[in-house]
Amino acid sequence: MTEAVEKILANYAGESPGVVANLRRLLEHGRLGGTGKMVILPVDQGFEHGPARSFAPNPAGYDPRYHAQLALETGCAGYAAPLGFIEAIARDYAGRLPLILKVNNSDTLGGPDSPCSALTSSVQDALRLGCSAIGYTIYPGSTYRNRMYQDLRDLIREARSVGLPTIVWAYARGQMPKEAETALDVIAYSAHIACQLGAHIVKVKPPTDVIWQEAAKPHYEGIAHATLEERIRHVVQCCFEGKRIVIFSGGAAKGRQAVLDEIRAIAAGGGNGSIVGRNAFQRSPEEGAALLAEIMDIYAKA
Numbered sequence: 001m002t003e004a005v006e007k008i009l010a011n012y013a014g015e016s017p018g019v020v021a022n023l024r025r026l027l028e029h030g031r032l033g034g035t036g037k038m039v040i041l042p043v044d045q046g047f048e049h050g051p052a053r054s055f056a057p058n059p060a061g062y063d064p065r066y067h068a069q070l071a072l073e074t075g076c077a078g079y080a081a082p083l084g085f086i087e088a089i090a091r092d093y094a095g096r097l098p099l100i101l102k103v104n105n106s107d108t109l110g111g112p113d114s115p116c117s118a119l120t121s122s123v124q125d126a127l128r129l130g131c132s133a134i135g136y137t138i139y140p141g142s143t144y145r146n147r148m149y150q151d152l153r154d155l156i157r158e159a160r161s162v163g164l165p166t167i168v169w170a171y172a173r174g175q176m177p178k179e180a181e182t183a184l185d186v187i188a189y190s191a192h193i194a195c196q197l198g199a200h201i202v203k204v205k206p207p208t209d210v211i212w213q214e215a216a217k218p219h220y221e222g223i224a225h226a227t228l229e230e231r232i233r234h235v236v237q238c239c240f241e242g243k244r245i246v247i248f249s250g251g252a253a254k255g256r257q258a259v260l261d262e263i264r265a266i267a268a269g270g271g272n273g274s275i276v277g278r279n280a281f282q283r284s285p286e287e288g289a290a291l292l293a294e295i296m297d298i299y300a301k302a
């Protein structure tokens with residue numbers, strides 16, 4: 001029990017003991033346990049982007065055990081994946097590593113305009129597999145966003161009733177150009193929607209300095225957003241003034257220095273951590289583990 005974790009959990013005071021217990025499990029597991037920061041390994045890219053695009057750079061990643069073992073050995077707070085990958089490892093890893101069942105997924109074989117993930121598993125699956133949380137993606141900006149919000153409302157209600165917290169991947173996409181998806185106002189708006197929908201933990205991409213919505217532009221004149229650290233601070237503010245845990249994704253594989261610079265800005269801006277997939281599992285086992293260790297070092301000192 002640490003002050004940092006108690007301070008965060010105080011923001012979830014209205015939750016059931018089961019939800020709080022699982023949030024605590026995530027906040028206290030692994031290398032960053034007790035610091036109030038977390039690094040999660042997400043491996044749904046095989047479904048979302050395709051297996052070769054995801055695992056050819058490091059073919060060990062075709063094996064579901066590879067990721068669970070990487071998350072365990074490096075001291076990640078948790079491991080998030082779709083049903084198949086979790087089922088393949090749950091018997092051996094549940095109880096040793098917090099598992100997060102990603103209950104919806106979409107592929108990239110269809111058109112990009114109206115993305116809508118399918119429900120691919122359930123709260124009951126998460127319980128059966130010993131998971132500590134469920135994960136769900138919303139696409140603000142998609143024609144089907146309202147359906148996703150309503151499905152999420154039902155899922156959060158069901159998960160909460162059995163003591164499971166919900167992590168929401170808030171990804172704007174659909175009726176907008178690519179550069180708008182990571183615009184600061186759009187990321188902050190998406191994160192806020194996720195919080196309003198009842199997300200216990202929100203996951204977004206690091207925002208750029210683009211402001212996309214015309215109506216929002218005048219308001220951003222008074223909001224510092226020149227540096228990534230300032231933009232992170234604004235996203236944290238939009239997550240109920242820091243009262244909801246917000247973590248940032250790693251994105252496509254890039255150089256070590258670029259990853260670490262981004263992590264430093266997230267830590268300095270008050271982000272709660274990272275959810276790093278491709279930058280971890282697309283490197284060789286040694287390099288992936290070393291980079292995760294460096295990332296955790298930065299958060300440990302924040």
Ligand code: FBP
Pocket residue numbers: 042043044045048169171249250251252275276277278279
């Ligand atoms: P990465 O660190 O690989 O970006 O993983 C985080 C994540 O949220 C995954 O869970 C998801 O599959 C991926 O990003 C989606 O990325 P994109 O927006 O590029 O499709």
